[in-house]
Amino acid sequence: MTLQEDVIVYPGHGAGSACGKNMSNETTDTLGHQLKNNYALRANMSKEEFVNEVLTGLMPPPAYFPKNAAMNKMDSQSFKEVIERGSRPLDVATFKFVAEESDVLILDTRDPDEFVKGFIPGSINIGLNGNFAPWAGALIPDLKQEILLVTEPGREEEVITRLSRVGFDYTIGYLDGGFSAYLKSGELVDSIESIDAIELRKRIDKDNHLALLDVRRKSEYDAQHILNTEVAPLDYINESMSKIHRAQDTYVYCAGGYRSVIFISILKARGFDKLINVNGGFNALKNSGLFNVSAYHEPTTLL
Numbered sequence: 150m151t152l153q154e155d156v157i158v159y160p161g162h163g164a165g166s167a168c169g170k171n172m173s174n175e176t177t178d179t180l181g182h183q184l185k186n187n188y189a190l191r192a193n194m195s196k197e198e199f200v201n202e203v204l205t206g207l208m209p210p211p212a213y214f215p216k217n218a219a220m221n222k223m224d225s226q227s228f229k230e231v232i233e234r235g236s237r238p239l240d241v242a243t244f245k246f247v248a249e250e251s252d253v254l255i256l257d258t259r260d261p262d263e264f265v266k267g268f269i270p271g272s273i274n275i276g277l278n279g280n281f282a283p284w285a286g287a288l289i290p291d292l293k294q295e296i297l298l299v300t301e302p303g304r305e306e307e308v309i310t311r312l313s314r315v316g317f318d319y320t321i322g323y324l325d326g327g328f329s330a331y332l333k334s335g336e337l338v339d340s341i342e343s344i345d346a347i348e349l350r351k352r353i354d355k356d357n358h359l360a361l362l363d364v365r366r367k368s369e370y371d372a373q374h375i376l377n378t379e380v381a382p383l384d385y386i387n388e389s390m391s392k393i394h395r396a397q398d399t400y401v402y403c404a405g406g407y408r409s410v411i412f413i414s415i416l417k418a419r420g421f422d423k424l425i426n427v428n429g430g431f432n433a434l435k436n437s438g439l440f441n442v443s444a445y446h447e448p449t450t451l452l
Contacts, residue, residue, distance in 0.1 A: 154179060154181025156179065156180040220292070226318060231313050235296075238323060252295065253297050254297070255271060256299070259301060259327075261407055261426075268328065269339070277300070277307070282315045295321050298322070301327060308323075347439070364401060364402070369431075375441065376441040377441075397423060398425060403431065404431050404432055406426070409430060
């Protein structure tokens with residue numbers, strides 16, 4: 150705080166780091182701007198006040214953080230080897246054979262809006278166009294997990310690269326031609342029911358005991374949420390799944406639809422078949438004006 154205001158500050162995290170408190174997406178700033186806008190750099194703060202400001206509401210780091218730190222201290226295989234192993238195109242028959250004969254994870258990286266319409270049974274969705282790598286790191290427990298990819302054609306190497314950056318080096322191939330090739334083959338496909346805010350309102354009016362599950366982070370839920378809903382964060386999916394009654398339809402939403410599809414796809418692969426996605430998430434529900442929303446509380450923010 151004694152340095153000149155034109156000193157450049159580089160954050161020690163990626164955009165919106167998963168272990169922070171609504172961190173800024175900016176990749177650089179000046180100390181002067183931070184001194185004026187960062188609540189944790191207020192003038193005349195005591196050490197105790199500073200520590201309290203920084204630690205209050207801090208999220209625990211994702212499980213893959215310490216694992217990656219350990220990996221970085223050891224010898225590892227070359228990135229060329231990782232790319233070569235993952236870049237094997239597999240036709241539908243071979244892809245299906247490998248999936249059935251090996252303990253592999255089928256990871257579908259298409260956008261959630263496309264995934265819900267149809268996907269390979271047992272596959273999970275983490276969309277490449279969202280916070281792909283952090284969510285993969287947080288939700289796939291074994292860094293040595295063998296992974297088969299379903300991607301948009303032409304984006305295979307990008308997926309393999311981004312997985313490797315968070316420690317997943319065992320991609321073993323991808324579906325040649327993407328999901329459309331699987332669809333054309335006539336193989337069995339699965340889907341997820343997805344409804345909008347208007348349809349959800351209609352169903353609640355017919356049955357006001359519907360189960361609504363908010364899978365945003367607890368800090369987001371505490372800031373504002375739809376009344377009479379239960380929070381079950383995607384971050385803690387193994388604990389959150391205990392809140393679901395398998396025999397009852399459960400309507401799942403996040404902020405915009407990205408995380409809810411991840412949540413449903415993982416649990417569907419575990420045998421939960423009564424989960425319904427709310428398209429557009431909390432933002433769509435709130436903006437529809439059809440639901441009672443709690444008062445807004447500004448979440449703690451660390452730039």
